[in-house]
Each structure stands twice: as C-alpha cells, then as structure tokens.
Amino acid sequence: MTPSDSNPSPLTFSQAEKEEAGMIAALRRASSIGVKVLENQAMKEAPDRDAILVMAFGTTYSETRRKTIEAVEKDIHRLYPEIPILEAYTSKIIIKRVHLKENVLKASPARAFRKLKEEGYTRIAVVALNIIPGIEYDYTCLFAESQLSMFKKIVISTPLLYFQGVKDQRDDVADLLEAMKGQFPPLDDGDAILLMAHGTPHPANAYYSVIQDRIREMGLGPVFVYTVEGRPSLEDIIPPLKKQHIHHVTLMPTMLVAGDHANNDMAGDDPDSHKNILIREGFTVSTYIHGLGENEKVRRLYAARAIETMNALLNKK
Structure with missing residues (x-):
C-alpha cells in the first residue's frame, strides 16, 4: 500500500463525497413516485417567478384542439389567473403540420423552456396531458430534467392515470372510468362499448388491463378496452364479443383529442x-368521436393534477 492509498488527500475524498451525493440524489429521484420535484441548488437564491407549462403531444385537428387541449388550459388558467401559462407540443411532426396548414407555430419543449428562461421565470410547473406514464410521459420528464440548469425549480405532474389505489393512494383508473361513464350510451342486450386507447410497447401498456379489471369491478357491463398500437388489439376482443353474443358496438376513443386515430383508424x-373491420365481422357499429378533453369531469381530473403540481411548486401541503 502506498502512502497515497492509506492517506487519501482531502481533495480526493471531497470529490468522492460530491460524486456519491450526486448519485444518491439521482437515485432518489429515479425511485420516487408521484409528482416529480427537481431543484437546482445553484439557483436557490434566485427570486421566485412562477409559470405553468402545459405539455401535450398535440393534434392537427383544430376543432378538437379547441375543445380539448385549449379547454384544459383555460380550466387551469381559471385556477391560477395570475400565473402565465405556456403550451408546448412534443410532436415535431404535429408542429410542422399545424404550421403548414394553419400558419400557426406551436412551441416545441425546447422553444417553450427557452422562452420561459428569456422572460425571467425561475420556477416552472409542467402539467403533462398524457393518459398513461408511457413513452411520451417519460420524454416529458427527461426533457424537463434536462432544462433544470436554467431554472431554480421544475415540478412535473403525473399523467391522467398513475396511482391505482394501493394502500392510501387514490385510484386514478377508477376516477377516470367514473368520469367517463356519463358519456356511455345505454346498453341493451347485445350491445357493447369498445374503448379505443393508443397502446404502446412501453410496460405502461399494462394500464389497459387495469382499466378492463376496473370496468369489471365497477359493474359497467359489456365495455371492452382495445388499443391501436398495443395489446389488447381489436382482433383480440372480437372473439369475446362474439362469445357474449354482442351484435352492436359503440366505438369510443380513450384519448385526450379526437384526432387522426379517432377519425380515421377508428371511424x-x-x-x-x-x-x-367490425362490420365485416357481422357487427353493427356506432361511433362516438369526442376526445376525453371534451368531458368536463375528465378535465377536472387534469385540473386536479395541475393543483397537485402547483402545490409542490409553491411548497404547499
């Protein structure tokens, strides 16, 4: 053993401690649940100037945008009229198409955070309009964290579905279904409702199974969840429909907006x-082409996410 091995210099030991502290902080963030609170100690003396950033995938359908994304933003504004609200679309393709179609330039996350920095805001509440904590939500969280060096504090909301009633947690899945059931049509013998969700290769695709289980627990009747890009697929649920002698189905999107998936893939x-596809399989089909954001009770759930996020930003219990 050399002298340097047995007696590490204070500088070396201090550096190791700093690295360990940084690692522990990162691990704590990675293992935490719920609203994500990110703080930049280098800016702890900066004044508090607060803003809200609403982040959504976006849509090229202007009418559903007005009734959903913008409606949620208006609800949040009514809660916090003194705090500026900015909007960012996470889809570059949607931003480009809206610009070409409407000559409206929607902000990307990078553009929105840059504007917030330029205007002197130091504490940002990010309200994510995702349904599940999947790929898009992960992107929102990682991008927001990458901006922390420019701000004193960034807080990120949970998506619409997150907690599942474990221990003392709320049950977001049951709350969503409770909000949605008012838009379900009456069901006679042989009728069913098919809830079209997006689907994802991300493990969060499992939320759709939880939704189906809650449908059963809540006694909502023949209501089936299927996805466009995950499991279960439409093909997965056709055999159970036939087995239960269903002959008429109502297709309904379980997405924030009624955009391309609802208008084209579904209807x-x-x-x-x-x-x-269902008509060829012998079913008669009705369609309900409205995004979840048009449902006032669902918007209240998003407003609740905003309140939870703002409370964390403002250090309120």
Missing part, C-alpha cells in the same frame, strides 16, 4: 378502419 371509411 374512417377505409377498408381497414376499425368500424369497417
């Missing part, structure tokens, strides 16, 4: 639309 006139 379009192409042969491979869900509507036409």
Whole structure:
C-alpha cells in the first residue's frame, strides 16, 4: 500500500463525497413516485417567478384542439389567473403540420423552456396531458430534467392515470372510468362499448388491463378496452364479443383529442378502419368521436393534477 492509498488527500475524498451525493440524489429521484420535484441548488437564491407549462403531444385537428387541449388550459388558467401559462407540443411532426396548414407555430419543449428562461421565470410547473406514464410521459420528464440548469425549480405532474389505489393512494383508473361513464350510451342486450386507447410497447401498456379489471369491478357491463398500437388489439376482443353474443358496438376513443386515430383508424371509411373491420365481422357499429378533453369531469381530473403540481411548486401541503 502506498502512502497515497492509506492517506487519501482531502481533495480526493471531497470529490468522492460530491460524486456519491450526486448519485444518491439521482437515485432518489429515479425511485420516487408521484409528482416529480427537481431543484437546482445553484439557483436557490434566485427570486421566485412562477409559470405553468402545459405539455401535450398535440393534434392537427383544430376543432378538437379547441375543445380539448385549449379547454384544459383555460380550466387551469381559471385556477391560477395570475400565473402565465405556456403550451408546448412534443410532436415535431404535429408542429410542422399545424404550421403548414394553419400558419400557426406551436412551441416545441425546447422553444417553450427557452422562452420561459428569456422572460425571467425561475420556477416552472409542467402539467403533462398524457393518459398513461408511457413513452411520451417519460420524454416529458427527461426533457424537463434536462432544462433544470436554467431554472431554480421544475415540478412535473403525473399523467391522467398513475396511482391505482394501493394502500392510501387514490385510484386514478377508477376516477377516470367514473368520469367517463356519463358519456356511455345505454346498453341493451347485445350491445357493447369498445374503448379505443393508443397502446404502446412501453410496460405502461399494462394500464389497459387495469382499466378492463376496473370496468369489471365497477359493474359497467359489456365495455371492452382495445388499443391501436398495443395489446389488447381489436382482433383480440372480437372473439369475446362474439362469445357474449354482442351484435352492436359503440366505438369510443380513450384519448385526450379526437384526432387522426379517432377519425380515421377508428371511424374512417377505409377498408381497414376499425368500424369497417367490425362490420365485416357481422357487427353493427356506432361511433362516438369526442376526445376525453371534451368531458368536463375528465378535465377536472387534469385540473386536479395541475393543483397537485402547483402545490409542490409553491411548497404547499
């Protein structure tokens, strides 16, 4: 053993402690649940100037945008009229298409955070309009964390579905279904409702199974969840529909907006639309083309996420 091995210098030991402290802080953030609170100690003396950033995937359908994304933003503004609200779309393709179609330039996350910095805001509440904590929500969280060096504090909301009633936690899945059931049509013998969700290769796809289980627990009747890009697929639920002698189905999106998936994949006139696949399988089909953001009770859930996030930003219990 050399002298340097047996007697590490204070500088070396201090550096190791700093690295360990940074690692522990990162691990704590990674293992925490709920609203994510990120603080930049280098700016702890900076004045508090607060802003809200609403982040959504976006849509090229202007009418559903007004009734959903913008409606949620207006609800949040009514709660916090003195705090500025900015908006960012996470989809570059949507930003480009809206610009070409409407000559409206939606901000990307980078553009929105840069604007907040330029205007002197130091504490940012990020309200994520995702449904599940999947790929898009992970992107929102990671991008926000990458901006922390420019701000004193960033707090990120949970998505619409997060907690599942474990121990003393709320049950977001049951709350969503309670909010949605008012838009369900009456069901006679042979009727069913098919809730079209997005689906994802992310493990958060498991939320759709939880939704189906809560439907059963709540006694909502023949209501089935399927996804566009995950499991269960439409093909997965057709055999159970036939086994239960269902002959009429109502297709309903479980997405914030009624955009391309709802209007084309679900209810379009192409042969491979869900509507036409079901018709060929012998079902009669009705469609309900409204995004979740049009449902006032669902918007209240998003408002609750905003309140929870702002309370964390303002250090309120």
